[in-house]
Amino acid sequence: MNKRNALYGLGILPPLVPLSVYAYKALQGRGCAVPQNHDVFLSFRGPDSRTGFADFLYSSLVAAGVHVFRDDDALPIGEEIGPELLRAIRSCRIAIPIISVQYAQSKWCLRELAEIMDCHREHGKSVFPIFYKVDVADVSNLRGRFGAALFEHRKVYRDSSEEERVRDLSEWRKALASVARIRGWISQTIANGHEGELVKIVVARVLTELKTSWIERLPLFPILMSNHHIRSLYYYYSKEKRRHSQCQVFLAFRGPDTRYGFAAYLYISLVAAKIRVFYDDDTSIIGKVISDELMNAIDHCKISIPILSENFASSSWCLRELSYMVDCKKTKGQTILPIFYKVKPSHVKYLTDCFGDRLREYEKRCDRDQCEKWKEALKKVGSFKGWESERINNGHEAVLVKRVVQEVSRLLKNPQTHDRHLHPLNIDSILG
The missing domain is CATH 3.40.50.10140 (Toll/interleukin-1 receptor homology (TIR) domain)
Incomplete structure (x- = not known):
């Protein structure tokens, strides 16, 4: 029995013709979907790390054969930054937000993070946060620079509608609290703050994550996983497999x-x-x-x-x-x-x-x-x-x-x- 027939037997894949129809309809319903051209999406605050840590990490991932999206070289000329960035987040397999001291001062960073955490929650996207020279508790509880940044955004939004301001600020708070609950890397604790070692560790973890099973490499896998029942069944069998270890x-x-x-x-x-x-x-x-x-x-x-x-x-x-x-x-x-x-x-x-x-x-x-x-x-x-x-x-x-x-x-x-x-x-x- 070949792999496709095995999937039919498990009830994971429907017959070929209905599947094609289903795929076509699913793609029609996803007008904002784009081809998955990148493995990793890097989200970072430029002044904090663009020419330092973020650049070092980007170069190391690329050197290891990983396709990385970052806003300064992956966006086509003339594209609107906002929508294209959001589409890039949805299409990448792994998101790496580098939460630095000034990260929350950028509305773009907060919008990226909100979309990243939404994809994590709704579609199981892998998120590997790096807490770069910050205290995770400050991120979670909006203390220090993070609380001050949200307060400043609130003042800037004074001319916006109350509904828009409340919605955005609520999403940003929720995103910061959510990312702080995910296990990532705290830069100061890795090899006494040695950034070269941290980059090696991150690259190794990304490469491990990208080693997927044959079913995950199917072109229609993202579409199949958009179905709640199929996704639940897939995660159930994956969990059972992990029990052996x-x-x-x-x-x-x-x-x-x-x-x-x-x-x-x-x-x-x-x-x-x-x-x-x-x-x-x-x-x-x-x-x-x-x-x-x-x-x-x-x-x-x-x-x-x-x-x-x-x-x-x-x-x-x-x-x-x-x-x-x-x-x-x-x-x-x-x-x-x-x-x-x-x-x-x-x-x-x-x-x-x-x-x-x-x-x-x-x-x-x-x-x-x-x-x-x-x-x-x-x-x-x-x-x-x-x-x-x-x-x-x-x-x-x-x-x-x-x-x-x-x-x-x-x-x-x-x-x-x-x-x-x-x-x-x-x-x-x-x-x-």
Whole structure:
């Protein structure tokens, strides 16, 4: 059976003649559609990066054989910039918005971003954001230059109709908040801000994304994917295929406390033991909604290892992860192996010291029910068996990592023996 007949059998492709008619009608309904001539659309604020980072990235992508659209050399002479840019966004497979300090000062950049995020939401377009010398939280919460830029646009729009002003400003706010939720690259954190290394990483990820299956290269694939039912079926089978490579262990930690120290060492050691570990720096989640990927990873892992450090409860993300771990333990019997990193288990269990302080702060500004869930999760995990770092060989972290790896390896080989590690017992019985 050839590939086309196989698709007929699955019900993904209709017979040839109706498909041709369907394609013709679909193209008629897409008067603004253009041929997909480019792989990547670069969106950037010229004064920030046109002759620097953006140019370096563009040249490197082109050198790697990637067809890149950028507004200074891909637009035909005499075209109106606005409509042509929007058509280019729709036709490219990957969009890379370079969110820099002055990005939001440009209405064109904001219009591009709004269209990019609309295509991401409606058609699953890949979006790989680069947060270039900016704080992601500033982008998400419209702080600093981003909030000021939106305020200035509002003043400039004074002569426009109220409806137009409200619509555009709302779309721009929504686009900035949405792109901040997608996992991308933060320039300052890549190789200590070394831009050459960041460019290499971005190019490698783009090339990986462009390696597609034969069905995705069909000329009619974009048209087929415009149908909700076909798109849902395609994503379902793609997800099932990915399940075979699901990670076994989920690491949760507060970045500033342990990312470049203990957490990194533990991750490397687990991988060296041939254990599949989900780490929030995993390049496979670039371009995906962070919250969805984190919860999905916890859901499919067999073991979760929360590294409860001094500032763990300072992160609402960490608390959400911990709460979902506890839910998965209740519903699926998953294992939680906590590491109390330079904190006492009693501080976690009884919400004292820094853990109590952080929860009281959340109670002032967060949903009450959410705070209660976080409290219960901390209390629960604080009573589980685990490791107290400062009691392992006088705080020798290499010894602690070795013990964690040994225990994880044992549990993965003998899953039926994991239940005794899930119940609240005296932690002193396994420490030291």
